[in-house]
Amino acid sequence: MRGTSTRSIARRSLISLMACGLVFAGGCSGSSETDPGAPAGTGSSISVEHAMGVTTIDSPPERVVALDPSYADAALLLGVPLVGYVQYRADPGNPFPEYLGDIDDKVADSVNVGTTAEPNLEQILELEPDLIISAKVRHEALYDQLTKIAPTVFSESTGPTWKQNIVLLGEALGRKDRAEELITSYEERAAAVGDQIRARKPEVTYSLVRFAGEDTARLYSSNSFIGEIMTDMGIPRPAGAPDTTDSIFTPLSMEQILKADAGIVMVSTYTPPGGEGDSSRDQQASFEANPLWQRLSGDVLQVDDEPFVLSVSIQGAHASITELAEHFGVDPRKDLIPE
Known part of the structure; x- marks a missing residue:
């Protein structure tokens, strides 16, 4: 998890952007979590290559914000605390789909941070995440602002690459092996039922x-x-x-x-x-x-x-x-x- 000092710097940086009135225009400058030339992490740090470059995460994340419902599913699948999530359409009465089963305990403290089209950056900031996961096709325009809050990892898309996306999140969480095991189990079941x-x-x-x-x-x-x-x-x-x-x-x-x-x-x-x-x-x-x-x-x-x-x-x-x-x-x- 990122240290308190790092979060404070990120908080001040984003608040400065908001004060400029340029959060969504991206007009203020600031440091970026992503540096394609950065060396791979050492110790417990994790370096992830993704659609926007390379992001280094200080230690395995424990507070994830998912800005696409498919990534909320993936975070729950991989057993990481989901502190923030979005919906395709705002529907407070049904925050999570029935196919996820009984997840009340897992999402008791999860916060809705808007819709896929309009995530609320101020709410995300307040959650102090240590990883934000989304896709370039969804939120490319917000990427620089999101990196001021927490390390941010983007896949290219959210549809046809769904298996690769689960592995990408698994890699960012330090749980890549588990992600690959779960995909293999799914494929074995699909083949067995199909047969x-x-x-x-x-x-x-x-x-x-x-x-x-x-x-x-x-x-x-x-x-x-x-x-x-x-x-x-x-x-x-x-x-x-x-x-x-x-x-x-x-x-x-x-x-x-x-x-x-x-x-x-x-x-x-x-x-x-x-x-x-x-x-x-x-x-x-x-x-x-x-x-x-x-x-x-x-x-x-x-x-x-x-x-x-x-x-x-x-x-x-x-x-x-x-x-x-x-x-x-x-x-x-x-x-x-x-x-």
Whole structure:
């Protein structure tokens, strides 16, 4: 953990930035935690190469602020105190998703520091973290300000690189071996459950259609989170199905509904509180009322949006595998989920 004097310097530095009124503009100068030319740490210090350079952490962190929900999941997975977290959408009544299970004791002192789009730097400062974890795609513009608070480590993205991101956080925590073990355990379980499903239905294929209240639905690609889970289970997309490596989904209009057909058609609906969720439900109802929807030949399975799409975490992946095992009537192999 960083020493008190270091935190005091960081606190004064950021307060000076705030006094300049330039926290978000980045106009005041200050020292940076990241120096690509810095030597590797010695003793208990940890040097981490990441999307923004190299960050040296004095000792294994014990107070983590996660500025993406996937990293909050990863911090809890790796057993480190999560002092601060964000949500995709502000929903104080449901700070953590159900797929994380009973985590009340682990998050009793965790503080919501805003949304992914608008983290509150003053709240983060007050928490005195010794590590801030996020992604360049999320918070590149805030990186310099965050480094004034605590050592800050960024992955490039938060989606297709989810496994690498868990390892990155593990490295920053001094728990890289544990992170790799947990990924291996997940992959072994995915393969074991997938083998059973394919033994029961050798020609099984999948698609996932998501309704998010937009002009078109989303047909998720093999490059998405669910796409990687299904790849790890050995279950492919149908031959000739629309796919892309440039995005996590392709747009799907009503006229294209049959392009979503597969052995199992998973249906996911984004339903945050308020009008945004209502729009998603209305869109789903319109698609399902279309005669083309009735012509889908595969099993249509409504799945929980949080683990299957939003989670991008090992816990979410395990929850998704469990739900698929139940649908196909095979052993979910929960014995392969580490304690």
